[in-house]
Amino acid sequence: MTAVLDTVTRSTPAGSAGATGVLEVRGISKSFPSRTDGKAAPTFVPALLPTDLVAKPGEFVTIVGPSGCGKSTLFSIVAGLEHPTDGGVFIDGVDHTAEAGLVGYMLQKDMLLPWRTVLNNVILGLEIQGVPREASVAAARPLLQRYGLGQYEDAKPAHLSGGMRQRAALLRTLLFNRQIMLLDEPFGALDAQTRLQMQLWLLDVQATFKKTIVFVTHDIDEAVFLSDRIYVMKGRPGAVAEVIDVDLPRPRAASVSGTPRFVELREHVRQLLMNNEEV
Amino acid sequence: MSALTARIAQLEPAEDTRTSTEILQQLDSLMRPAAVRGRRLATQGTSKARPGVVWALRCAVVVVIIGGWQLGTALGFVDKFFWSSPALIWQKAVEQFTTGTILSDIGFTLSAAILGFILGTIIGTALGLSFWWSKIYLKTAEPFVIMFEAIPKLALAPIIVLVLGLGLQSKVVLATAMVMAVQALNASAGVRTVDKDIIRMMYSLGASRGKVFRSVVVPSTLPWIISGLRVTIGLALAGAIVGEFIGSNHGVGRLIVYAGSTYDIALIWVGVFVLAALSVLLYVGVGFIERRLSHSITD
Numbered sequence: 036m037t038a039v040l041d042t043v044t045r046s047t048p049a050g051s052a053g054a055t056g057v058l059e060v061r062g063i064s065k066s067f068p069s070r071t072d073g074k075a076a077p078t079f080v081p082a083l084l085p086t087d088l089v090a091k092p093g094e095f096v097t098i099v100g101p102s103g104c105g106k107s108t109l110f111s112i113v114a115g116l117e118h119p120t121d122g123g124v125f126i127d128g129v130d131h132t133a134e135a136g137l138v139g140y141m142l143q144k145d146m147l148l149p150w151r152t153v154l155n156n157v158i159l160g161l162e163i164q165g166v167p168r169e170a171s172v173a174a175a176r177p178l179l180q181r182y183g184l185g186q187y188e189d190a191k192p193a194h195l196s197g198g199m200r201q202r203a204a205l206l207r208t209l210l211f212n213r214q215i216m217l218l219d220e221p222f223g224a225l226d227a228q229t230r231l232q233m234q235l236w237l238l239d240v241q242a243t244f245k246k247t248i249v250f251v252t253h254d255i256d257e258a259v260f261l262s263d264r265i266y267v268m269k270g271r272p273g274a275v276a277e278v279i280d281v282d283l284p285r286p287r288a289a290s291v292s293g294t295p296r297f298v299e300l301r302e303h304v305r306q307l308l309m310n311n312e313e314v
Numbered sequence: 315m316s317a318l319t320a321r322i323a324q325l326e327p328a329e330d331t332r333t334s335t336e337i338l339q340q341l342d343s344l345m346r347p348a349a350v351r352g353r354r355l356a357t358q359g360t361s362k363a364r365p366g367v368v369w370a371l372r373c374a375v376v377v378v379i380i381g382g383w384q385l386g387t388a389l390g391f392v393d394k395f396f397w398s399s400p401a402l403i404w405q406k407a408v409e410q411f412t413t414g415t416i417l418s419d420i421g422f423t424l425s426a427a428i429l430g431f432i433l434g435t436i437i438g439t440a441l442g443l444s445f446w447w448s449k450i451y452l453k454t455a456e457p458f459v460i461m462f463e464a465i466p467k468l469a470l471a472p473i474i475v476l477v478l479g480l481g482l483q484s485k486v487v488l489a490t491a492m493v494m495a496v497q498a499l500n501a502s503a504g505v506r507t508v509d510k511d512i513i514r515m516m517y518s519l520g521a522s523r524g525k526v527f528r529s530v531v532v533p534s535t536l537p538w539i540i541s542g543l544r545v546t547i548g549l550a551l552a553g554a555i556v557g558e559f560i561g562s563n564h565g566v567g568r569l570i571v572y573a574g575s576t577y578d579i580a581l582i583w584v585g586v587f588v589l590a591a592l593s594v595l596l597y598v599g600v601g602f603i604e605r606r607l608s609h610s611i612t613d
Binding site for chain 1: 414509511512514515516517518519520525528529533534
């Protein structure tokens with residue numbers, strides 16, 4: 036399986052071949068100009084106070100926090116789609132601030148192009164990076180097969196269920212083949228059962244491909260279940276309230292959520308979020 | 315003074331001391347007594363329009379109109395000089411189709427309309443899509459496009475015919491102008507509704523602006539263009555006809571003007587019915603193309 040992806044990696048220009056996948060966010064902050072009517076100098080409203088975040092190779096790091104805590108802003112900056120007001124994004128020790136195309140990026144909305152087939156959607160990143168179509172298809176087919184989309188490669192996204200669409204979107208991110216993947220509430224719109232299946236699936240994918248994953252969620256259970264480390268954020272302006280190491284053993288089965296340690300961690304995160312809510 | 319305080323007391327609502335249950339009970343007493351049974355569905359099947367029945371009714375409408383018209387002229391209720399009669403129109407049509415110029419006129423009008431339709435769709439779409447590339451360009455050009463859309467292009471017909479002559483060219487240009495303005499606005503509206511997050515996703519995959527344009531902006535604008543086609547084909551035909559009204563050697567429009575100036579009422583009607591048939595034909599044809607295109611995009 037990894038061999039298939041390796042062939043793609045080698046033919047990808049500016050690819051992640053040899054990359055280890057260390058993500059360091061150093062003192063990133065963001066403020067937005069407040070709306071002013073006249074020509075008076077605009078005042079700046081901080082949306083995100085200087086924030087540090089580290090994700091080591093193969094680590095699963097989660098950010099939880101209330102709406103408006105700057106999670107999505109932070110993600111846009113890390114993905115290189117927005118300039119930070121201050122600070123830098125370092126990938127494998129190199130400053131890559133405001134450079135797009137270096138990390139995989141997935142949102143709650145699946146963003147599948149409705150006029151493309153599932154196959155053509157999942158190889159979109161490879162197409163953009165100039166990988167020959169045959170090589171892309173050869174890499175995508177086995178993954179589609181393995182993750183239950185084999186029969187649907189010629190279907191349009193509209194014919195897929197919500198879970199399948201998210202899986203296709205995640206496969207697109209995976210096939211883009213960056214060592215670091217940012218997942219912004221990818222399962223937020225799914226029903227509880229599909230969500231659990233997708234979480235287990237994501238853990239499987241993570242174990243197979245050893246990606247560095249940074250994950251945003253509102254769901255405390257999801258955060259504890261998936262993560263190696265949790266950054267709990269507070270809102271307005273956004274800042275990290277506490278960093279929690281999740282020392283639950285891997286591989287994790289769904290039943291881990293019944294263990295005392297899980298419950299303890301979950302309560303701790305919940306307390307943090309509740310306290311910050313009151314402030 | 316005391317009158318004023320009384321007014322104020324009236325205006326300020328007294329504190330409502332009723333409990334929630336009391337409020338609901340009072341509401342209950344205000345409502346009509348509970349229905350014994352709910353509103354029933356209409357009997358099944360009555361709302362189904364069976365195609366056979368519909369077609370029979372349509373034919374009946376045509377028969378009544380033509381029959382009434384013929385009967386009216388025969389009995390003298392309808393003035394034959396101004397309104398002609400179905401029998402005379404039929405006679406004229408047969409004459410025109412066997413010995414007259416009407417077939418070449420139809421060809422002329424159709425070519426002008428279809429050429430204008432194609433050119434207008436292409437130019438309008440390209441113009442609308444080009445707005446995606448620059449905000450400054452969009453803001454600068456937009457009022458002009460809206461103005462051009464708003465002015466009746468038919469008012470330009472005399473100038474266009476004077477400049478481009480009595481031939482096919484002037485008609486094609488008029489038809490193009492009619493179609494172009496509408497499709498430019500359609501395309502720019504489509505461009506504006508492109509999903510911002512999809513564009514972000516494309517950039518996150520390292521896409522260039524050109525790639526985003528080709529792979530996202532163009533395909534998501536196409537449905538807007540396609541849904542405009544059935545409207546613009548009618549406009550193209552109208553443009554061609556008006557061009558012929560102003561001055562032309564050929565075309566169904568010219569035929570009608572000629573018939574009018576010679577008081578050949580039956581021939582006017584022949585022209586009108588031919589135009590009606592043409593517009594239905596074009597509409598159905600474009601509807602077919604539209605379905606094929608939107609199928610190939612969305613399915």
